[in-house]
Amino acid sequence: MAGNIRTVLGVAACKAARWGLRVMKRGGTTLPGRAAMAFDKNILETVSRGMEVIVVTGTNGKTTTCRMLEHAMTASGRDTLANKSGANLLPGVTAEFAANATAGGRPVKKYAVIECDEGALKQVVPLVHPKVIVVTNLFRDQLDRYGEVMHTLEQIRTGIRLVPESILCLNADCSLTSSLAQDVPNQVIYYGIDVPVGEQKNVEISDARYCVNCGTEYQYTFHTYAHLGGFVCPKCGYHRADPSVAVTSIDSMTARDSRVHMKINGISSAVTVGIPAVYNIYNAVAAVCAYTAAGFPPEEMIRSLADVHSSFGRMENFRLGQTNVQMILVKNPAGCNQALAYLKSLGEPYNAVFCLNDRTADGHDISWIWDADFEQVCKDPQLHHIYVWGDRAEDMQLRLKYADAPEDRITCVRTSEELLQKMQESQLPVFVLPNYTSMLELRRVLGGATGKQEFWKG
Template sequence: MGLRRLAGSIAGKVAIAALRRVGRAATTAPGRVVLGLDPDFIGSVTGDARRVRTAVTGTNGKTTTAALMESCMRASGWSVVRNSSGANMLPGIASALVERVTAAGRIDVDAVVAEVDEATVPGLVRAMAVDVFVVTNFFRDQLDRYGEMDRTVAYVRRGLENFGGSTCLNADDPLVADLAPSVKADSTVFFGIDPLVDDDEGTDVELAAGVDTQFCPRCGGRFVYTHRVYGHLGDYHCPDCGWSRPRRHVVGRELPGKGTGVALEISFARGESIEVNLAIPGIYNAYNAVAAAAGAHASGVGLDDIRVGLEGFSGAFGRMEVLDIGGRELVLALSKNPVGFDQILGAVVSDDEAAAVVLGINDGHADGRDISWLWDVDFEMLCKRPDIRVSCAGSRAEDMAVRLKYGGIPAEGLRVEGDLASSVDAALEGVVEGRRVYALLTYTALLQLRSGLQRRGLVREMWRG
């Protein structure tokens, strides 16, 4: 082991200890210290992993997909290191790694699961010998940071051009599927979902307002969808150039549900299949599960272990995470772009126990400083449930409130204040036991609320989450 790596590891460990003494989460600062001393730290230390190095990128579902993959690997008896806090640029990944470095300066794990921000994909591929790369989807997110979605796609494309492992791509998302010709990888695995279909669904389904892409990325022609799962995900073809959804190797067929979670039959390339009852709700989590199944399978996890891993998973940090606070349930849901937000709002309004919603909207750098996207979220859905009390908090509470007013949600009685923690406290106080409060939060709002709850001893420390 090099001296740099040792120096970097020790400095990173010291930084973690120092931050925790003052009660702060050590999600990125230690990694910055380590990479400053040893720029090759990520590559050299992940070289120790005995079985596989994996990465997950895409707009929505990164954290949940990575957590599901880890769960499948653990079901196989593997030890795994993952950047579980959602800090997904190189310093965040380095922070998670340095925490696991032993006194001998090595990491003693079977597998690495790195959740990675789209713009960091080229950097990660340079830094680490990734064996399996999973791409979930591309939706509009945080545009002020990267310019436009096409540029986000271009970052991932550029990274994958230099990548030699196997790639798991969402075939139902044309922007992801279109990465395939650029990939140098040995093998490409396409995955997708066949949802339960309502009767009489016509062809060329009218797409919703927030849809990002309905035009062929190859020729600009207008796609025809024979069915649509949500957003621009579905079974598409282009009448102009003839391109259509690639044949899929891993397919999750949705089964009639038995509980709150989604039930799936996941079939793999060689005709094998498993039936999985997920504990987590929503068709977007079905995508996360199938993406994770494809990634775990490509990593060498057996099908039985994949089933156990997927079923045993109950939610990632801040992704529909349920906390018990004095007999009332507080559900934390990261809500950071229109498509993800719509999915979560849909789950909230269909929950009979939902009594209050706190919308915590910050415009920090990690959230995206531009909050225009609030106008693409279908908040009008809340009109279906006038019994749910709504409040707005965060640095953009006022913008959120105006959005609700124009969405037809009565402005009278709407609580608008910057302070998130007191909004959540007020919501919890106003709710009878057994009912649920949902906090839908942008990324920094989620971190703020969670670390406040943690200081008050109401949730586990985040870095163990």
């Protein structure tokens, strides 16, 4: 078959599969992308041709950074495609572009913001030729899928080597991420936080204690969180680069938002990040960096950040009867610790729900919960009751017992319906920390109960 016929058939197959899944009320499958690729293995290159694409990869913050970018681009009148469902492997990305192409395979939109799995980067970027690649950070995550964090780093590096024309936006504060600038011809722009943040603890669970080049233990001039901060290797001299897009002061952090000052290519601006927590300040500065690297005015992004709202369970609010419910996705120790620190910073009484599944998308290995600092909330007098739920609820319960949570304050909930009822009956705000597949399941149940649309239909 000629190339263009294969493209036409691939696009048609993708759209038919998506339509079929929608009719059957099913979401989150790789079928539409696989259908398209069955006709044309590299169809993604055709259906993204000529588009200006920003790709976001890294362990934590991909989805939120993408939402920030998409929000600013759409608000500024740029018709933007995004893989909102979090389908971030090659078939999912392919499906999103193919579904937004004409029958002949020409893209309809001019811009795209794509979240890409670290391991899939080397498959995706040679086909979409990104204008900008953002790497958020590297933490230990889903060990049984990718092995050590160094292996993930090498996978990202392999992907970047395939697209020397792409501009890299790298987190200057992450010694692993910023090492990607070595040995690649790409233009590099660094972003970061120039000042220490909050309490300096949990440094001991660092995922990158030793120099990526020579193995010597890093020294730090300041820490932001986990292994991020002003690292310097006393032996070989590898050190944090001076970021050209940087948070220069953190003026306030509340449960609603954070107010900071950012220096963007030498110009200082006051920025309100409309969602709370330190890691969202990182996502915001990454988004500003990528936005300006793509050639768009930073004022647009700054304006948009003030009213960007949490999306897709990463930090999402529900009103369930009289109860306020906030859901925060956690999937590794560093992200979990940030979410727990956020709960502790609220200073008001609350109930918590910890959800743990161990399915394929969760990476099977749940041992990371033993590295997360649950102790900090289990001893928090503001935390009144804890509910645990999911395939591995008992493991979570055990972990909390070791964190000294009083046994009479932990309830193991069997079904999602029961959990929903417990949350509805709560007199206090409820904070739910699920891992990936438990988040999807809970999102469906909560969506049904509150009338919110299921996310893949949005």
